[in-house]
Amino acid sequence: MVLAIYGYDQFAFSGLVKTAGQKGVKLLTAEVLDIAHQGASGCGYINSLRLAHMDIAARNMLFGENNRIKLADFGLTRPFDQGTNSYRLKER
Numbered sequence: 001m002v003l004a005i006y007g008y009d010q011f012a013f014s015g016l017v018k019t020a021g022q023k024g025v026k027l028l029t030a031e032v033l034d035i036a037h038q039g040a041s042g043c044g045y046i047n048s049l050r051l052a053h054m055d056i057a058a059r060n061m062l063f064g065e066n067n068r069i070k071l072a073d074f075g076l077t078r079p080f081d082q083g084t085n086s087y088r089l090k091e092r
Contacts, residue, residue, distance in 0.1 A: 015058035031067065038069040046071070050080040052087040 054076035
């Protein structure tokens with residue numbers, strides 16, 4: 001299920017770049033790639049804990065010192081289903 005989580009990342013990273021541009025911050029291609037790599041690594045780490053974040057978005061990526069990215073807002077995070085490597089949404 002890592003690919004499903006990463007599928008959302010393309011929107012998160014493009015949103016992050018768009019937001020930076022709107023605030024007058026010009027990101028170099030190398031910086032965008034570094035941010036994308038950090039976000040993907042963070043998703044991989046969350047996945048290794050058998051958790052699905054469920055809300056990867058630019059608004060949930062916080063910049064720290066030296067442009068270190070921290071994933072935030074774990075309110076929708078769910079554990080993987082028992083005996084699987086995925087989380088399936090449940091009907092209400």
